[in-house]
Amino acid sequence: MAIYKRKEGEEQPYWPFGPFKLRLPFIHYKFESAECIQAIILSVVTISMIPLLQEHLGLPYDVALAFIIICGIGNMIPAFLGTSFVPGWITPAIPLVVLFLGDFEPGPEAIQALVAMQLLVFLIFFLLGVTKLGSKVVNIVPRSLKAGIVIGAGLAALLGEIQPGGRLMETPISIIIGGLLTAYIMFSLSFKKLRLKNKVANMLSNYGMVPGLIVAIIFGLIVAEYPVPDVEWGFVSPAFGEMWAYLPFSVGLPGLDVFLLAVPTAFIAYIIAYGDIIVGDTLIKRISKTRPDEEIDNDLDRLHLITAIRNLLHALFAPYPGLAGPIWTAATATVIERFSFGRKAMDSIYGGVGTFHISNFLALFLLPLVTFFQPVLPVALSLTLLVTGYLCIQVGMEQIHNSTERGVAGVTAVVLAVHGAAYGLLAGVIMYLLLEKTSNKQSEQEKQENYENPEKKAL
Template sequence: MSFYKRREGGEQPYWPFGPFKLRVPFVHYNVEGAEAVQAVVLSVVTISMIPLLQQHLGLPYDVAMAFVIICGICNMIPAFLGTPFIPGWITPAVPLVVIFLGDFEPGPEAIQALVAVQLLVFFIFFILGITKLGSKIVSVIPNSLKAGVVIGAGLAALIGEIGPEGTLGSSPISFIIGGLLTVYFMFSLSFKNLRQKSKIAETISNYGMVPAFIVAIIIGIAVSEYPMPDVEWGIVSPAFGEMWAYLPFSVGFPTLEMFMMAVPTAIIAYIIAYGDIIVGDTLIERVNDIRKDEEIENSIDRVHLITSVRNFIHALFAPYPGLAGPIWTAATATVIERYTFGRKAMDSVYGGAGTFHIANFMALFLLPLVTFFQPVLPIGLSLTLLVTGYLCVQVGMEQVHTNTERGIAGVTAAVLAIHGAAYGLITGIVLYILIEKVSKKSQEDTHSDNLEKKKIG
C-alpha cells in the first residue's frame, strides 16, 4: 500500500521538482504483482542486447552485462520523474543503427560512432524538450516521409529476422511458432473476443508477450535449436571495473566526420521515437476516458527531457545500439490494457509502469535467471523485433491517405530498409519535393486560377 492516497478523479500524488513529478514506490504508488512477474520474464529482452554489444562494439560478455545494468538503471528514471510510459529502446531504429555501425570496425571505432549517434539523439530530444518545440517540429514533416521512415524501420526489423542471416534461418521452428503465438496473443481480434469469455485467455493477455516467449524458449530447447541452459546460482557480477576501457573517456570521443555521418541515423531515430510517443499518448487519452477515478497528466515535453537524460547517460557510460527510447510500446500497451479493468485490477497506471522496470532491474542480478536465458537470447530479441516490425508497418500505413503519399512512403521505406538511414532520408525528401510538393503547388495554382476566373465572370 502507498503512503499517499489519491482522491477520486484526481492525479496520483507526487513531489514537484521543476518540470518533473517525483514518485516513489510504496510512497506514491502500489507495487503491482502482475507487472513484476511480466518484467522478470521479459528481462530476456533486456539482456538480449548483449549479443549486439559483443558483435558490433567488440565488448566481452561481462562488460556487455555491465552496460545492460546501466540500461536498467536508466529505465527506472522515467517512472521516478513522472511519465506513465514504460521506457525501452528505440527498437525500430536498432536495425538502422546496426547498418550504420557496419561501416566501422568493432572496437574503439564502432564505440565512437555509436557515441556520436547517441549524443545527437540526446541533443535533439533536449533542445526540442527544453524549448517545447517537439510537436511543432515533427508536425511539419510530410506524412509520406514520416510513414516511409516508420515503415522502413519496420521492414528493416523484419528483413533482419527473416533474411538469410536472421533467426528464421538458424532456429526456424521456435521462431515461427513463437512469432505466430506472439502476434496472435497481441493483435488477433478473435483472441480479444476470446478474452472476454475465457479466464485462461484473460490471464495470457495480462502477461503480454511473456507466454509466447516461454513457449518459444521451451520449443527451441526441445528441438535442439538452442542448447540446454547451464544454470548457475548466485548473483551476477558485471565487470564495472573493466567497463571504463570501452567508454569514450578511454577510446576517445567521436570525430566531426563521425558526427556528420551519424546525423541521418539520429534524425530518423528521433522521428521513430516521436511516433512512439504519439502512440503512447493516444493510449493514455483512451484510458483517461475509461478510468474516471484517475487523471493521467502526460507531458510530451517532460517525456522529451527524460529521454534526453537517459541518452546522455548512455552515450557517456554505456553506448547502446538500442538507444534510449521514450516507450516500450508493447509492454506499455499490456499494462494499460490491464489498467482499463478498473481500480481493483490496478490502482494507478504509475504503479504498473513503476513496478515494471524496478522488477526488471532486480531480475538482471539473478544469476540463475540470466544463465537460463543466456543461450536463448537471440529468440528474445527476434520476437521483440517481430512485434516492432508489425507495429511500425501498421502505424506507418495509417499515416498516408493518398496514392501519392503511399507511393513515396513505399519507395522511401524500401530504400531505407535496404541501404540505411542516410539514403532513405535523402530518397524521401527528393521524392517529396519532385512529386508531392510540386503536385500540391500545381493544385493550389489551379485552385487560385479557378477562383480568379469566377471573380472575373
C-alpha cells in the same frame, strides 16, 4: 501499501523536483504484483541486447551485462521523475543503428560512432524538450516521408531476421512458432473476439509477447536449436571494472566527421520515437476517460527531458544500439489494460509503471534467471524485432492517404531499409520534391481553376 493516499479525482501524490515530479515505491504508490511477475519474465527481452553489444561493439559478455545494468538504472528514472509510460528502446530504430554501425570496425571505432549517435539523440530530445518545439518540428516533416521512415524501419527489422544468414535461417522452428503465436495473440482479429468470451485468452492477451516467447524457448530447447542452459545459482557479477575500457573516457570521443555521419540516423530515431510518444499519449487520454478517479499529468516536455537524460547516461556510461526510447509500447499498453479494470485492480498508473522496471532491474541480478536465458537470447531479440517490424509497417501504411504518398513512402522505405538512413532520407526528400510537391501545386491550381470556372468543374 503507500504512505500517501490519493483523493478521488486528484493526481497521485508526489514531491516537486524542478520540472519533474518525484515518486517512490511504498511512499507514493503501491507495489503491483502482476507487473512484477511480467517484468521478471520480460527481463529476457532486456538482456537480449547482449548479442548486439558483442557483435557490433566487440564487448565481452560480462562487460555487455554491465551495460545492461546501466540500461536498467536508466529505465527506472522515468517513473521516479513523473512519466506515466513504461520506457524502453527506440526499437524500430535498432536495424537502422545496426546498418550505421556496419560501416565501423567493432571495438573503439564502433563505440565512438554509437557515442556520437546517442549524444545527438540526447541533444535533439533536450533542445526540443526545453524549447517545447517537439511537436512542431515533427509536424513539419511530410506525411509520406514519416510513413516511409517508419515502414523502412519495419522492413529493415524484418529483413535482418529473414535474410540468408539471419536468425530465422539459423533457428527457424523456434522463431516461426513463437512469431506466429505472438502475432496471433497480439494482432489477430479472431483472438480479440475470443478474449471477450474466454478467461484464459483474456489473461494471455494481458501478457503481450510473453506467451509466444515462452513457447519459442521451449520448442527451441526441444529441437536443440539452442543448447540446454547451464543454470547457476547466486547473483550476477557484471564487469564494471573492465567496462571502463569500452567507454568514451578510454576509447576517446568521436570526431566531427563521425557526428555528421550519425545525423540522419539520429534524426530518424527521433521521428520514430515521437511517433511512439503520440501512440502512448493517445492511450493515456483514452484511459483517463475510463479512470476519472486519477488525474494523469502526461507532460510531453517533461518526457523529452527525461528521455534526454537517459540517452546522455547511455552515451557516457553504456552506448546502446537500442538507444533510450520514451516508451515500451507493448508493456505500457499491458499496464494500461490492467489499470482500466478500476482502482481495486491497480490503484495508480504510476504503481504499474514504477513496479515494472524496478522488478525488471532487480531480475537482472538473479544469476539463475540470467544463465537460463543466456542461450536463448537470440530468439527474444528476434521476436522483439519481428513484432516491431509488423507494427511499423502497419502504422506507416495508416499514415499515407493517396497513391502519390504511397509511392514516395514506398521508395523511401526500400532505400532506407537496404542502404541506411542517409540514403533513405535523401531518396525520400528528392521523391517528395519531384513528385508530391509538384502534385500539391497542381491540386492548388485545380482548386483555383474550379473556383474561377465552376462550369468547367460541372463538365
